[in-house]
Amino acid sequence: MSSNKAWSKKEFEERLRAKGDRYHIHHPFNVAMREGKLSREQLRGWVANRFYYQVCIPQKDAAVMANCDDRETRRRWVQRILDHDGWEGNAGGIEAWSRLGEAVGIDREVLWGQQLVLPGVRFAVDAYVNFARRAPWQEAVCSSLTEMFAPEIHKQRLSNWPKDYKWVAPEGLNYFRSRISLAQRDVEHGLEVTLNYFKTRAQQERALEILQFKLDVLWSMSDAIALSYPDKPAKTKQKKQ
Numbered sequence: 001m002s003s004n005k006a007w008s009k010k011e012f013e014e015r016l017r018a019k020g021d022r023y024h025i026h027h028p029f030n031v032a033m034r035e036g037k038l039s040r041e042q043l044r045g046w047v048a049n050r051f052y053y054q055v056c057i058p059q060k061d062a063a064v065m066a067n068c069d070d071r072e073t074r075r076r077w078v079q080r081i082l083d084h085d086g087w088e089g090n091a092g093g094i095e096a097w098s099r100l101g102e103a104v105g106i107d108r109e110v111l112w113g114q115q116l117v118l119p120g121v122r123f124a125v126d127a128y129v130n131f132a133r134r135a136p137w138q139e140a141v142c143s144s145l146t147e148m149f150a151p152e153i154h155k156q157r158l159s160n161w162p163k164d165y166k167w168v169a170p171e172g173l174n175y176f177r178s179r180i181s182l183a184q185r186d187v188e189h190g191l192e193v194t195l196n197y198f199k200t201r202a203q204q205e206r207a208l209e210i211l212q213f214k215l216d217v218l219w220s221m222s223d224a225i226a227l228s229y230p231d232k233p234a235k236t237k238q239k240k241q
């Protein structure tokens, strides 16, 4: 039966990439961000909540490594943890995100204390970390492939924030700048693992479901943030008495 035939690697990759139409780049909250429509409070809410994702990513990557029995893979994967946690002479991504927090005016203690992290964001991010703890490491690698779509969203922010959110200190944007090349490197490795591991058609379809799960994690985070930081109703002109 032809419908059960495995896709070629090329077609499999194309189907993974086609999932980009469900990326949070299309979420109404992100669309509003790109169109310069967010209030200071909304932008601060987003930065404070995304911080929880940032601090959990290295734990997620450590879970992948803990489950991985392949030394070569671990040697490459460990770099992801260092990218976020930093090392001597490099403060790392979490610190860069915390500079973004300062640039939008969030008190360092409030940010690091996770005081603004919403329950929905916590649930979504924790679901991702728990998936990486429990799944075979190759499945966890597959779930990181939303990063295929991340360079575009970082580029959007780099291009529109300086004109639409002039009140944000420019050095706050360094995190986005740093992630473009790192995401591309991560994706190269993630795709290599995924295209080799998911071989049969059923496995390839499972990979698409895993990617969808991760897209849903990101979408749910945006839903929770949008709900708690709603648009202000447009001001109506006061009638002169």
Ligand SMILES: O=C(O)c1cc(C(=O)O)c2c(n1)C(=O)C(=O)c1cc(C(=O)O)[nH]c1-2
Pocket: 057, 143, 144, 145, 146, 147, 148, 149, 150, 153, 154, 179, 218
């Ligand atoms: O700003 C974003 O929209 C965005 C999205 C994603 C993603 O697609 O998962 C990541 C990042 N940023 C990011 O900065 C990052 O370090 C990262 C790591 C991972 C991952 O799943 O391992 N995703 C992402």
